[in-house]
Amino acid sequence: MLQHDLRAGLDEIIGGVDRVLAFEVEPQKRAELERIRVSGEELARLLDLLNGGTEARVEDAADQKATLLDIRIFLRTLERRWTCAARDRDLAFEPLISPQVPPALLVDRGLLERIAGNLLRNAFAYSGKGTVRLHLEFELPHSLILRVTDEGPGFAAEVISEAARPGARGPVARRLRPEGQGLGLSICRTLCEAQGGWVSWANRPEGGSEIKARIPVGIPASQESAAAKHTRIEELPDLTGWRTLVADDSESTRALFTHLLGAMGADVLTFSDGAGALRRLLAEPVDLAVLDVEMPELDGLEVMRRLRGSGRVWSRLPIIACSGRSGPGDHREIRMAGADLILTKPLAAVIPILHAICDVTGHCPPPAPRPRPNAPGDRLLARLLGRTGSSLPEFLSEQIVNDLRTIAQSLRVALAQGDRLILRQQSHKLIAVAGAGGDDTLTRQARALDSAARHGTYEDINELGQIALVLLDRLIVRMTEDFLEKNDFNDEYFT
Structure with a gap:
């Protein structure tokens, strides 16, 4: 019961911050509110670890289920949370990621946040000056490395050999943070070792300390297959002359497949509903179709x-x-309806999609040659492959924002009219788009709204819908800012 009450209070705090963020807020205040919100979500996840008990231990994290995590979105979440914390201490925070890190990993997000949080909290508390850097690196066989460096005094000589022992603190640490208990590094070591990993620490020759935490992770099979191919240009299918059709009510999904199939040389027709797609599929030959299962008018x-x-020859x-x-x-x-391959939404990264296209086009004969005068060259495909590590928010920020705005408008109308059918359609679409945008909280809210639209009362639907709209507006603002500030995807790749 205590856990329930704590979680309810946290939900009120997070919801209140969301409502404030839905309005115009000064950039510095927005950053502080984002930090409060991310911290609240981390506390909520820690409460979930208790599972209703009072005897939870740090080792319990070893039993948590690994989920597919977009690692670059995770890094940006850490950046939003810890940049303000660093600024409060006159420090700089610099998150870095090695190009070898796969775009998505199977890992317990809560565990990862606890380890990173303890390492960064210690670095900010004891470094005193300069820059704290978080490096995400990848080592075989399938291990994620979190390496935190600072420019502070480092570990005291008398405690460095046992720095991970609970309560181990040198005189400098006691002076800088007298209220500290010396548990952060011990917790990290316990969490990592429970997963089969380890933690190491040392003083750097140039000054400051370095702590490395190694965590075994999983890699989705599609990413392993794609990595094994070394992404050579000739291993992507040449679809020059193929007629392809993409039907999806999401603009971002249509844009994604248009880019990828077009870069392989295919002609691409797009539809936002099933009825138009079916008419085209029955009218003329098509060589490959990508169909969303949930679409208006006629589903996939x-x-x-x-x-x-x-009975069509090309059926x-x-x-x-x-x-x-x-x-x-x-x-x-x-x-059973006729799909050869299924991609589960939200589509979180480019590599699994490329792999799916390779698989499905590699098991069928090529169509009769139809010359295409503007077929792409090797340079275009090389640039495309150079971007396959990107997450979809980086890859299609503008289209995702357009989708979110369309959904928000439709949800407002459906809530005002009490239209459960439209609410189900839009909440289902929101699950996919919010997932592609990397917002786990909005994805969960959309699932709750979808369930309420099917089985709940109008009061439940209205309350969940209003919260979803606040979260939607927040994600639109954030992604718009990210797109304007960080967009490095050059349109010349697809010209």
Whole structure:
């Protein structure tokens, strides 16, 4: 009961911050509020670890389920939280990521946040000056390394050999932070060792300290396969002359497949609904189709069934289905409708999508040659492959923001009218778009709204919908700012 009350209080704090962030806020105040919000979410996840008990230990994190985490979005979340904390202490914070780190990893996010939080908290408390840097690195076999360096006094000689022992603190540490208990490094070591990893620490020759935490992680099979190919240009399919069709009510998804298929030489037709897609599929030959399962007017399942049963010569064309449904029963239904391959939304990175295109086009004969005068050259594909490590928020920020604005407008109308059908459609779409945008909180809120639209009362729907709108506005503001400040995706890649 105490855990429930604590969680309710935290939800009120987070919700209050969200409501403030929905309005115009000065940049410095916005950064502080973002830090409070991220800290609140971390506390909420720590409460979830308790599972209703009072005897939770740090070792319990070893039992948490690993989930697919976009590592670059995770790093940006850390940056938003800790930049203000560093500024409060007249320090600089610099997060860095090695190019060898895969774009998505199977890891317990809560565990990762606890380790990074303890390491950074110690560095800020004891360094006293200069820059604190967090380096994310990757080592074989499948290990993520968190390396934190600072420019402070380093470990005292009398405690460096046992710095990870609970309560081990030198005189400088006691003077700089008399209230400290000397538990941060001990907690990190316990968490890492429970996962089969380790923690090491040392003083740097140039001054300051360096702490490395190693955590075993998983890599999705599609990323391993793509990495094994070394992404050589000739290993991507040459789809010059292919007629391809993409049907999805999400602008960002349509733009993504248009870029990727177009860079391989294909002609791409796009549709935002199933009815228009089906008419085109039945009218003329198509060599490859990418279909969203959940679409207005006619869903992807029905499009596939009608196409497969049409008797058209090209009705057996390869089909990639995209769906937010992830259960085994859902996937069986999608395959029975006619899908050759299923991509589960949210689509979080480019590499798995490229791998899916390679797989589905590699098992079917090429269509009859149809020359395409503007087919891309090797330089275009090389530039494309150079971007496959990017997360989708970096890759398609503008389109994701457009999707979010469209959803927000539709949700407001549906909430005012009490239209459960539109609410279900838009909340389902929001699950995919918020996931692609890297906002786990909004994704969870969208799932709750989807459930309420199916089974809940109007009061539940309205309350959840209003919170979702606040979170939507917050994500739109953040992604717009990120797009303007950090967009390094040059449009010449696709000209």
